[in-house]
Amino acid sequence: MLENKTYIETFCTIQNNEITLNGETIFKSDSDLFADFSKKAYQNFDINYPKFFKMDNLSKLAFLAAELLLKNEIDESKENDIALVFANKSSSLDTDVKYQNSISDKENYFPSPAVFVYTLPNICIGEISIKHQLKSENSFFIFDAFNSEFMTNYAEVLLHTKKAEKVLCGWVEYYNEEYKAFLYLVANEGKTEHNKQIIENLYNK
Amino acid sequence: MKGVAITGMGIISAIGNSVEENYASLLNNKTAITTIENISTVHSDLRKVGEIKKTNQELADELQLSADNNFSRTAMIGAIAAKQAVQDAGITSINEYKTGLISATSVGGMDMTERYYYDYFEKPETIKYISCHDGGDVAQKIADELGLKGMVTTISTACSSAANAIMLGARLIKSGKLDRVIVGGTDALAKFTINGFKTLMILSDGYNMPFDNDRKGLNLGEAAAFLVLESDEMVAKENKKVLARVSGYGNANDAFHQTASSENGDGAFLAMEKAFQVSGLKPEEIDYINVHGTATPNNDLSEGRAIVRVFGEKNIPDFSSTKPFTGHTLAAAAAIEAVYSVLAIQNNVVFPNMNFKTPMEEFNMIPQTTLKQKNIEHVLSNSFGFGGNCSTVIFSKSE
Amino acid sequence: MEALKQELKAKIIEVLNLEDINVADVKDDDALFGDGLGLDSIDALELIVMLDKDYGIKLVDPKEGKNIFQSIETMAAYITANRTK
Numbered sequence: 158m159l160e161n162k163t164y165i166e167t168f169c170t171i172q173n174n175e176i177t178l179n180g181e182t183i184f185k186s187d188s189d190l191f192a193d194f195s196k197k198a199y200q201n202f203d204i205n206y207p208k209f210f211k212m213d214n215l216s217k218l219a220f221l222a223a224e225l226l227l228k229n230e231i232d233e234s235k236e237n238d239i240a241l242v243f244a245n246k247s248s249s250l251d252t253d254v255k256y257q258n259s260i261s262d263k264e265n266y267f268p269s270p271a272v273f274v275y276t277l278p279n280i281c282i283g284e285i286s287i288k289h290q291l292k293s294e295n296s297f298f299i300f301d302a303f304n305s306e307f308m309t310n311y312a313e314v315l316l317h318t319k320k321a322e323k324v325l326c327g328w329v330e331y332y333n334e335e336y337k338a339f340l341y342l343v344a345n346e347g348k349t350e351h352n353k354q355i356i357e358n359l360y361n362k
Numbered sequence: 363m364k365g366v367a368i369t370g371m372g373i374i375s376a377i378g379n380s381v382e383e384n385y386a387s388l389l390n391n392k393t394a395i396t397t398i399e400n401i402s403t404v405h406s407d408l409r410k411v412g413e414i415k416k417t418n419q420e421l422a423d424e425l426q427l428s429a430d431n432n433f434s435r436t437a438m439i440g441a442i443a444a445k446q447a448v449q450d451a452g453i454t455s456i457n458e459y460k461t462g463l464i465s466a467t468s469v470g471g472m473d474m475t476e477r478y479y480y481d482y483f484e485k486p487e488t489i490k491y492i493s494c495h496d497g498g499d500v501a502q503k504i505a506d507e508l509g510l511k512g513m514v515t516t517i518s519t520a521c522s523s524a525a526n527a528i529m530l531g532a533r534l535i536k537s538g539k540l541d542r543v544i545v546g547g548t549d550a551l552a553k554f555t556i557n558g559f560k561t562l563m564i565l566s567d568g569y570n571m572p573f574d575n576d577r578k579g580l581n582l583g584e585a586a587a588f589l590v591l592e593s594d595e596m597v598a599k600e601n602k603k604v605l606a607r608v609s610g611y612g613n614a615n616d617a618f619h620q621t622a623s624s625e626n627g628d629g630a631f632l633a634m635e636k637a638f639q640v641s642g643l644k645p646e647e648i649d650y651i652n653v654h655g656t657a658t659p660n661n662d663l664s665e666g667r668a669i670v671r672v673f674g675e676k677n678i679p680d681f682s683s684t685k686p687f688t689g690h691t692l693a694a695a696a697a698i699e700a701v702y703s704v705l706a707i708q709n710n711v712v713f714p715n716m717n718f719k720t721p722m723e724e725f726n727m728i729p730q731t732t733l734k735q736k737n738i739e740h741v742l743s744n745s746f747g748f749g750g751n752c753s754t755v756i757f758s759k760s761e
Numbered sequence: 762m763e764a765l766k767q768e769l770k771a772k773i774i775e776v777l778n779l780e781d782i783n784v785a786d787v788k789d790d791d792a793l794f795g796d797g798l799g800l801d802s803i804d805a806l807e808l809i810v811m812l813d814k815d816y817g818i819k820l821v822d823p824k825e826g827k828n829i830f831q832s833i834e835t836m837a838a839y840i841t842a843n844r845t846k
Contacts (some may be wrong), residue, residue: 207799210780241615248470248497248518253554260557261479263404267814270806271777273558274620274748277468279519283749286615292632294613295751296526299498299516307515311530314537563806563823622802 164347240321365607372446412583412689434471440548466523466547520747525696546588572655572683583689610756612636627668629752655683682715817845
């Protein structure tokens, strides 16, 4: 069977206080903390979504990148068939640690439900799905490092078997102020070819 | 459509340490929701759980691990279940064909992290457990125990994780990327999850009562289960016995709330609909639904409404939740219930939904409350996770 | 009572991360859930933790929160009647 080629429509990277979209820097700040950086980015792009401030860091990171890729992509008047395939290394460790601290002190034992909610990595996918009303297939994987082969295969299978019209793939890693998001939208049409090598190059940029 | 062959399975749960023991408990109404013994927690008297009554040392001995091992409890029970599955499938030389492992977990090595959290600085001998915290470590350890060198990956989509592992495995077989794949999930009990679910106020203070009007929440449980999926070429070549087939699967996002399910179960509805599309089956062909049925007020109402939408209120097949037996085993739940679905097909039996007394006022849905013998061709199994991740798998008899 | 209401407003804004809302914006009888401040079920659970932590009031059934958390007014009245610290 001759399989159709797939393409990368757009891609977005967030790391070191900088956001790049399709390779070009679109936002930079000199923040010391991610909380500050993410707030400035939110304000800069006029994202009017107060729930953003209730999210954990991993969700904020994924949400921001998805927002920039999807804001011109989503047509609210119809069903948007975009699958989400995400992965990272540390799962929800950053929030797990915060939560663990809240239950480990017997004298001051008040675990927070709002923190516990985010002790799963796929909650960030949920946040994106809620914002953009995506009811399509979604999954979250854990790898030692960015696995371009796995991601490429998965996105292709979804497109070839018509399980989705587009696939939003993402690596979203956050632990202790160290972070990197690399999200890209894969479709049946486009200019940049979707293959393992190109994904790898874009990730490492 | 024929579906992907299941050729082996293994399980360890609160109601048994093997497939046979689990089946015997299901037949004899032997539920296992008890006071927790292996973890010291202030909640032990207040919140009952589905616990595997083996200490970490007993599990380590069973696996013949060396004294300096750094296996988390999650990895140990996972390795035990995966080994059973591989043995059941009659696999002796695991790297002979393209073989993969897709393992689901949500807590990973949390049990060891919380046990030694305060000791890391004072007791250097505990430091080895830091590296076993990652979810990915569990899958790698299981692969090492199996001697597997092929593709290994970890899925973490909360309580639907193992269903997604089965779905991905079936796809990899269908697309020819793998010849066989071991799929399933494992999660051990941890203070982390007991406390967390308590803060969400969805833990029952007694025994979970799925689809009962007076249900008060879930009991957590721990378990691991794995299935071996193989391509038809492998089945023919090795003359394998097929236990049942994975004939359909679907996943959708509820896009409603971080933890709560939507009022009408949109995600659940879409997941079931997609599973029917893949299988080519119609709702009336389903003989038994193993519902997610966690017994939280929110889940059972949302799932029930979705089932009514798919099947019609008058045409709902026999259904039950097996969580009163095992507790809710989180990322492992869908693998546990996959084993039970295959057992239902093999033995032509519907397992009872224990602890049910009063029908819910919102709709006319009465679960099967006693063991029922009847021919079973197709079983639909639901699993829904936080983050809105909803999955359905359909299992069918192999002809 | 007046001081408690002001205190609650400030706490809710802080604990629930309500960005761009000031104490002055919240009226005593504004609905906290739904159309008012737009709080959701997780926020309600967080408020239950707050009652326990700051006022020594333990709720066992999340449904109890429904009446208590209607507005700042109802919350302050409940806390005044039931607080143990």
